[in-house]
Amino acid sequence: MKRTVDVNIPLGPIHPCFKEPARLKCEAKGERIVGAEVELGYMKKGIERIMKGRPWQEVMFLAERVCGICSVIHNMVFIEAMEKISGITVPERAAFLRVVVNELDRMQSHLLANFSYCYTIEHETLGMYLLDVRERVLDELERITGSRVMAAYMIPGGVRFDLREEDEGHLRANLAAIEGSITRYMHMFEGGPLIALRSKGIGVLTREAAQEAYAVGPTARASGIPEIDRRLRHPTYEKLGFEPVSRYEGDNFARIMVRFQELLQSISLVRGSLDLMNGGPIRGGGIPGAGEIAYSGEAPRGELSYFLKTDDAGRVLEVSIQTPSIMNIEACCHYMLKGVASLADVSSTFVSADPCIACTER
């Protein structure tokens, strides 16, 4: 059937609101968008091909380099998959330290996502406030791991550096300051009348549509599917009594608010693991062995799965990575963008799903 389309508007690959290149082809009828297609492939790195045949020491660092924003979770999922394969147990203190670093990384990723949404709806002030908080979080990451991104913190059998007492005090003090400012900015976002005009009821992803599109992460949680969170199945998070956040509106506003709530939740998770942490070893040792596994964890954007096959010397024979963003981009193009009222809402809806193109194309 021939469709009546006034004009087919391309957005991108270079667009001031996108962090990374992607091309959106929007079918417009008047100014209303009736459908959209996404064109990816501008930053393919072929990282899975590079990983094949290399020992785990090298693949560990390559896995981090899949994504620059959520590098810690790639490290964590790869290392935990290797540990599952070769039956290495992690000391308790190291498991909690992993949660601390992972949640700090999630915080900086969510803050960046919320910044880009605020920037897209032209609320630059709030965006810059959020970036200011992100710097504090990155400083904490650097203090613990020695590096802002590409921390290379987790290794099979534990973590690389211990958290010292003075650093713990610094972390707690900084967390209190971060919590105060995030609460303030969250109320700013919640109460802003113009923000509500640009966000509420726009780009709605219903629960049914989210299930159809297999949306993951905060995008799915904003549509009322809290059980999608992979942290529910993680043993350390179970010890911390993790409960996922969820909202039921499914619009842009809900997606950003879910991230704000998760920021506060991450802070309480970091505090919880600092409280539960006892002294003890952080490196248990252990040599990776042969096996085959599909393992997934919760990245800031949703479920991240690694399929790994290794030989008995710890070399990676086969690897395939499934990243969360591809699901959310699908959900965004085929469900959220349908019926969006104007072209200005297209970029903000696309950014609210927090697409990470570097992850998607690897």
Next chain:
Amino acid sequence: MTISIVYYLQEFFRLEWLQKFFFVRTAPLSIPPYFRNYPELTGKTCTHHLFCMMACPAPGAIDVVKTESGWQPRIHKGHCIRCGLCVEACPNGVLTSGRILESMFYDNTRLSFSFRIDVDPDLCMGCGNCAVACPVNKVIDVQMSYGGHASTNELLLIVREGKSQVLHLEKCTGCKTCEDNCPTEAIRVARLLEAVHGPEEEL
């Protein structure tokens, strides 16, 4: 409209913001001591164990060269990814980067290296290049020549019955020279690195 102005003034006249506006200074651009920078030399004597090269995940990032004052590791900054594994691997503490060296003493970490040599019998054609090239073999049997045959059993690698065989794996230093010299990629060296944290033992 009025509410907006009130909100704006409220936001502007916050004490915290006013203090920042009048008194804040840009923090000096300095590298914090805990930042994991490129590895630097501490001045201790390098004993040419080459563990830094074995642990390094980035190809061509580190090599150990002979200078007038002895062996010395050299970092190629374009290749280095600043992971700090060479600092952890060095048995003498020749390199330092950020707080890694300090943390190693603080956490009491001990690293152990072991190596595995896998020879694929289907690919190996018994040319003996691996056995001839091996630097460990060269020390043990100076007269080893073309073909990889020798009379002594003390060697690391030897060619027997047309295939390359590993006799004394414990002598391997993980240099991968055999792997580089194999024409059919039949021999592969795996470096197994293990770190254990021992809090009960005092240094």
